[in-house]
């Protein structure tokens with residue numbers, strides 16, 4: 001018996017077998033079958049189990065590949081800095097340069113490889129502002145909040161960024177388009193308040209300028225170009 005026949009007989013769309021690739025739709029289809037027949041025919045159950053096992057197998061293979069890649073990367077960085085003083089910081093720099101941040105799985109692998117407590121690794125990461133625990137955004141907006149910029153209204157710029165993007169200091173938008181950072185003085189106090197957007201420094205910035213910076217950054221994305 002073809003399980004699709006059960007699915008379609010139970011009210012699922014026969015032309016739409018999206019349930020084969022979607023666990024949510026799969027469960028909905030099973031519920032419909034059970035509601036209609038009062039039980040789940042064995043062949044439907046077998047087919048569903050087969051699909052779920054296939055999917056699980058694929059996930060396990062992908063995970064094993066990822067873990068092997070992470071282990072190889074960490075071992076390479078550890079070997080490079082082995083025996084050197086302050087090597088934990090140098091390794092963390094190498095990891096951040098590679099990934100753009102320090103992913104949790106990588107920190108865990110590093111802890112295992114170095115025999116250093118994970119808590120100690122996180123102490124170092126959180127002590128130095130440079131290290132990031134979140135993936136960077138495609139575009140980076142850095143607001144200076146040093147004394148001069150603070151006095152000239154940096155807080156208003158951060159508030160405007162929160163209004164425009166919904167995120168604040170150290171955060172990345174859920175779509176990973178923008179990351180917002182705050183620094184203490186970028187050496188342009190004469191043009192405070194200052195903002196650096198994707199490496200370009202802007203001075204005497206007003207909250208009303210922020211939307212324009214964000215639009216320009218979006219427009220500069222490769223996929224935004226015709």
Ligand code: FES
Pocket residue numbers: 144145146147148149150184185186187188189190192193194
């Ligand atoms: S305080 Fe902002 S540039 Fe110096």
